[in-house]
Amino acid sequence: MTQLVKPYGDTQNDGKVQLSFTLPLEWSEAADEAARRLAGKMGFTDVQVVDGRKIATGYSFFVLYASTPQAVDVDSIAPSSERTHAMSMDEIDALIEERIGRKIRVAGACIGTDAHTVGIDAILNMKGYKGDYGLERYHMFETFNLGSQVAVEELVRFAKQHRIDALLVSQAVTQKGSDIKNFTQLSELLEAEGLRDDVVLICGGPRVTNRLAGELGYDAGFGRGTLPSEVAAFIAVRLAERRRDAARR
Amino acid sequence: MELKIDRECVARCRELAAAIVAPVEAFIAAHSTVSVERAALRLLGVDGVTPEEIPIPNAILDALPERQRPAGIALAFGKALAETGLDPAALGEAMALGRYSLTEFTETPEGAARGALRPHVESGLERISGQRQARSELLERLPQLPPPLLYVIVASGNIYEDRTAAVAAAEAGAQVVAVIRSTGQSLLDFVPFGPTTEGFGGTYATQANFRIMRVALDEVSEKLGRYVMLTNYASGLCMPEIAVMAAIERLDMLLNDSMYGILFRDINMKRTFIDQHFSRMLNAFSGIIINTGEDNYLTTADAVDQAPAVLASQFINEEFAHRAGLPDRQIGLGDAYEINPDLEDSFLYQVAQAQLAREIFPEAALKYMPPTKHMTGDIFKGHLIDAMFNLTSVMTGQRIHLCGMLTEAIHTPFLGDRSLSLENARYIMNTARHFGDEIVLRPGGAVELRAHDVLTGCEALLERVAATGLMNAIESATFADVSRAPEGGRGFDGVFERAPEYFNPFEEALRGSLTAVSS
Numbered sequence: 001m002t003q004l005v006k007p008y009g010d011t012q013n014d015g016k017v018q019l020s021f022t023l024p025l026e027w028s029e030a031a032d033e034a035a036r037r038l039a040g041k042m043g044f045t046d047v048q049v050v051d052g053r054k055i056a057t058g059y060s061f062f063v064l065y066a067s068t069p070q071a072v073d074v075d076s077i078a079p080s081s082e083r084t085h086a087m088s089m090d091e092i093d094a095l096i097e098e099r100i101g102r103k104i105r106v107a108g109a110c111i112g113t114d115a116h117t118v119g120i121d122a123i124l125n126m127k128g129y130k131g132d133y134g135l136e137r138y139h140m141f142e143t144f145n146l147g148s149q150v151a152v153e154e155l156v157r158f159a160k161q162h163r164i165d166a167l168l169v170s171q172a173v174t175q176k177g178s179d180i181k182n183f184t185q186l187s188e189l190l191e192a193e194g195l196r197d198d199v200v201l202i203c204g205g206p207r208v209t210n211r212l213a214g215e216l217g218y219d220a221g222f223g224r225g226t227l228p229s230e231v232a233a234f235i236a237v238r239l240a241e242r243r244r245d246a247a248r249r
Numbered sequence: 250m251e252l253k254i255d256r257e258c259v260a261r262c263r264e265l266a267a268a269i270v271a272p273v274e275a276f277i278a279a280h281s282t283v284s285v286e287r288a289a290l291r292l293l294g295v296d297g298v299t300p301e302e303i304p305i306p307n308a309i310l311d312a313l314p315e316r317q318r319p320a321g322i323a324l325a326f327g328k329a330l331a332e333t334g335l336d337p338a339a340l341g342e343a344m345a346l347g348r349y350s351l352t353e354f355t356e357t358p359e360g361a362a363r364g365a366l367r368p369h370v371e372s373g374l375e376r377i378s379g380q381r382q383a384r385s386e387l388l389e390r391l392p393q394l395p396p397p398l399l400y401v402i403v404a405s406g407n408i409y410e411d412r413t414a415a416v417a418a419a420e421a422g423a424q425v426v427a428v429i430r431s432t433g434q435s436l437l438d439f440v441p442f443g444p445t446t447e448g449f450g451g452t453y454a455t456q457a458n459f460r461i462m463r464v465a466l467d468e469v470s471e472k473l474g475r476y477v478m479l480t481n482y483a484s485g486l487c488m489p490e491i492a493v494m495a496a497i498e499r500l501d502m503l504l505n506d507s508m509y510g511i512l513f514r515d516i517n518m519k520r521t522f523i524d525q526h527f528s529r530m531l532n533a534f535s536g537i538i539i540n541t542g543e544d545n546y547l548t549t550a551d552a553v554d555q556a557p558a559v560l561a562s563q564f565i566n567e568e569f570a571h572r573a574g575l576p577d578r579q580i581g582l583g584d585a586y587e588i589n590p591d592l593e594d595s596f597l598y599q600v601a602q603a604q605l606a607r608e609i610f611p612e613a614a615l616k617y618m619p620p621t622k623h624m625t626g627d628i629f630k631g632h633l634i635d636a637m638f639n640l641t642s643v644m645t646g647q648r649i650h651l652c653g654m655l656t657e658a659i660h661t662p663f664l665g666d667r668s669l670s671l672e673n674a675r676y677i678m679n680t681a682r683h684f685g686d687e688i689v690l691r692p693g694g695a696v697e698l699r700a701h702d703v704l705t706g707c708e709a710l711l712e713r714v715a716a717t718g719l720m721n722a723i724e725s726a727t728f729a730d731v732s733r734a735p736e737g738g739r740g741f742d743g744v745f746e747r748a749p750e751y752f753n754p755f756e757e758a759l760r761g762s763l764t765a766v767s768s
Contacts, residue, residue: 022665055668056417112449116432117513118548118622127550127730147515149436206626206658224625224658 004071015067017044022061027054035062044068087233089133096140099240103142106135106235107158108168109150112182116172117148119204123168123228132227141232152186156193166200166235171208179205180216187217200238202231250644250685252604252700253692258708259609265711266564269719274572277526280519281751283438283743285527286310286322288489292373292755293326293366295341296456298442305341306490307439312344313351319748327362328354330369337369363754370754374534374762380499381536384476387467391476393424397617397642397650399674400480404429404661406448408458412465417664419469419477422671425502425649427480428462429661430454435485435514436739440494450661454481454491459498478502480540483528484510486520486740492528496535502581502649503532507569508562509542511723512731517741518723529573530759539575540649541566544585544618546729552587552622556602557706558728559584563606564711565719567613574763577612581649585618586638590630594695596637601699603645604690609704617642619653628655632673639677644685650674 009016019039025031032052039047044066051063087095096104108120122129124145126136135141146158159167169186171179183203190196196217203213204222213221220234287306297305310322317325326337332354333340343349401423403414408428415426431448434441444461445453452458459481466477478501483491488505495503507525510516532539543559543566563582570580584606588595606615619638624631635653642650652670654662662670690696714722726732 020665022663022668055665056420059417059664059668061665061668125730149433 002076003074005074006071007068009067013071015045015069015071017066017068019044019064019066020062022055022059024058025060026058027052027060031060032062035060035064039064039066043070087229087236089138089229089232092229092232092236093138093140095240096236099243100140100236103140104165104235104239105142105144105162106166106168107144107146107155107162107164108170109146109155110148111150111152111155111169111171111186112179117145117170119170119172119206120145120168123204123222123226123231128228130227132229134228135232138232140236152182152189155186156189156195159190159199160193160195164199165239166202168202168204168231170203171205179207183216183218191217200235202234204231250604250688250690252601252608252690253697254605254608254700254704258704262561262564262704262708262711263568265708265715266568268715269565269711270568270572273522273569273719274526276519277523280523280744280746281321281753282489282520282523282740282745283310284487284520284524285489285753286318287487288493288527288531289321289323289753289755290326290337290341291490291493293337293369294373295337297338297342297345299345302442304439304442305345309341309344309351317351317355318745319751321747321751321753323366323754324359324362324750324752325351325354327366328357328359331357331361331365359750363752366754370758373755374758377496377531377535380496381534384499384501384536387470387476391470391474393475393478394422396646396648397674397678398424398478398648399671400425400427400616400649400651401667401671402427402429402651402662403667404451406431406450406452407446408444408452408461409446411452411458412461414664414667415462416465416469418667418671419466419473421668422675423477423652423667424475425478425480426462426466427502427504428452428454428458430482435482435510435516438486438740438743440487440490454494456494456498459494459500463498463500480504483532483539484542485514486510486516486524486743488521488524488528489531492531492535492537495537496531500537502538502540503528504542505529505532505539506542506583507566508723508728509545511733511738512729513542513545515733515738517738517744518720518733518735519744520738520740523744525569526573527756529570529575530756530763533574533576533579533763534759536579538579538581538614538649539570540581540616541583543583544587547585547587548622550730552585552589553592553598555729556598556703557710559602560605560609560703560707561710561714562728563610564707565714567610574759577610578614580610581614581616582606582610583616583618586620586634586641586653587618587622590620590623590634590637596641597695598699599637599641600645601696602703603641603647604696605700605703607645607647614648616649616651617647618651619657621653621657624653624657626659628659631655631657632669635670635673636677639674640681640684643678643681644688646685 006013006015007017032049036047036049047066049064055061108124124143125134128134135143201218202220203218206224208221208223210221290306299308401418403411405411429451431453432450441453441455444457470477480502483503483505510521511518543562546555546558620634632655652674654666654670656666720735723733
């Protein structure tokens with residue numbers, strides 16, 4: 001079955017979108033027209049330039065409304081892998097105790113040149129985030145917060161040395177795709193070192209999605225608003241599953 | 250608008266801050282660091298890189314035998330100046346090429362070294378006071394718009410793109426432009442050289458980049474008839490050297506916190522304390538306004554809980570700054586609008602905190618930072634939160650206003666984002682320009698009570714810190730829930746104890762001139 005979906009303005013299938021952008025042009029009526037034509041070339045119809053103005057010498061800013069003739073088939077989209085269901089700190093600790101039988105060692109770091117540790121701190125630090133305690137607070141996690149600007153090689157060395165079970169890496173600030181490059185470098189290095197199957201590899205950051213994480217060869221990706229217990233539950237369940245699978249083999 | 254605050258409590262907080270900082274000052278006076286020594290070389294006029302692309306100040310200092318380090322670089326370099334008859338720049342270049350070595354001149358008398366240094370010390374400082382004078386004249390001829398001074402960041406990684414963005418922002422109303430540094434730079438123990446076109450999350454701070462921005466902003470200042478200020482970062486491992494470069498290239502503000510690097514970048518605390526002192530002395534002399542980093546307490550933990558820590562840090566930063574000779578008008582104490590927007594009456598708390606800082610530090614160039622932590626990618630809501638931040642700033646008379654971006658948490662700002670942000674700030678600040686003058690806060694009301702709680706919380710925190718000492722307090726995670734050991738962190742190997750014969754001609758000259766200014 002197909003379910004075609006278009007943007008909704010005020011009528012089903014009107015395809016209305018809003019756009020705004022800057023053009024490196026001095027503002028004039030011709031600049032407005034350039035913006036309108038550009039939207040047309042993007043495939044939009046009924047293009048209206050509702051605001052166009054100078055924002056600096058040689059630059060103009062435009063706000064447009066337009067319709068798109070495009071639609072997508074929602075049913076053709078495979079669901080991204082399910083996040084683990086919500087579990088409390090006590091439940092997670094109990095699960096680890098029962099199924100793993102020892103503390104799980106977790107290391108977290110902001111890799112590359114990123115110095116924004118807000119995300120990794122929120123997940124690992126005792127205090128946690130939005131009243132949800134960080135992994136440090138759990139009985140069954142031993143955590144290592146390596147902080148900011150950790151080189152990928154250093155992180156892999158650390159993981160090896162401390163027999164880390166789960167690696168959390170974060171990239172908060174991106175510029176021209178530097179976050180993707182760093183994430184990829186880590187998963188490749190772990191592969192090369194033969195460590196990839198020994199760790200649960202997780203990435204995080206405001207623009208990270210689980211789908212992206214999968215594409216980059218990670219076990220999971222956590223984006224905006226993630227609670228520490230979600231990450232904790234994922235690690236615990238994934239490690240318990242691996243242990244079970246290994247026992248069956 | 251006026252808050253009724255307990256003035257005795259404020260006075261006690263200042264006394265506690267003085268008691269906290271005094272022992273650290275004694276430690277600072279007995280030590281120096283590699284970056285302070287390199288700053289002295291730069292002040293003498295040493296610059297450039299070796300054929301291996303090592304900055305010449307680093308190369309010279311690294312070549313100084315370990316046992317000579319406690320005396321400082323100045324005497325050893327002064328001996329070489331006396332013997333070779335070269336000027337510092339030429340001597341530096343000759344040393345970079347291996348033509349001379351510091352170890353050749355150990356027999357030269359100290360008097361000759363001091364004599365050879367003197368004219369270069371004088372011309373180094375004259376160069377800086379010349380820039381200070383130039384700034385005063387420009388500000389007189391091209392007056393700024395009334396505060397809050399609208400401050401935006403540029404951060405493309407490419408200094409030439411940054412220049413385009415800065416000029417556009419100035420035209421759109423920006424009064425201060427900061428070039429955000431490449432995130433890796435704070436941990437480099439050298440300053441990169443030359444213009445740069447690649448960076449991560451920002452653009453490298455180099456002297457050439459400073460100059461490129463200064464020239465562009467001077468041009469647009471003339472065109473707009475108002476002086477546009479330039480900001481960079483004297484933080485990380487090279488605080489003193491960046492302060493030198495900024496003084497020479499006439500930057501107007503520098504991010505320069507006494508504890509930020511320790512807590513948030515894991516830079517060794519001893520290194521940071523020594524470096525902040527020298528860089529602040531220089532900033533005081535060059536007329537540069539420092540910006541402190543209290544906003545970071547709020548972005549890493551709950552903003553309601555952390556308000557007393559922000560105020561405590563403001564008192565400590567003020568005390569360190571005064572001791573380095575900075576007058577209040579050059580002290581840009583930080584705060585930020587970071588309370589969770591979902592919290593009922595969060596706006597009242599924000600107003601309470603901002604007004605509290607205004608009344609406790611009436612002459613300080615308070616710097617107000619925008620919401621970042623609760624910006625989600627919902628640009629429409631973000632623009633609204635920024636509007637409330639703008640209102641708080643204008644009604645509480647903040648001096649330096651870092652404009653919030655609707656695209657915060659998405660990407661480093663686009664040119665259009667900056668324009669929308671400036672438009673938001675200009676609209677709110679114009680429409681509510683004298684709002685603060687018109688309102689009276691209800692005695693015993695929510696704003697007053699909140700301000701009272703923050704102040705008493707701050708006093709309690711300062712008491713705890715004073716009781717254990719600042720370094721121990723940092724070790725026991727009193728600030729920002731972060732623990733740092735006195736000898737841990739980056740850059741500790743660059744700290745050394747001064748020998749009795751330690752000599753730094755700039756420190757002596759700066760101390761003399763700053764005492765003269767403040768008396």
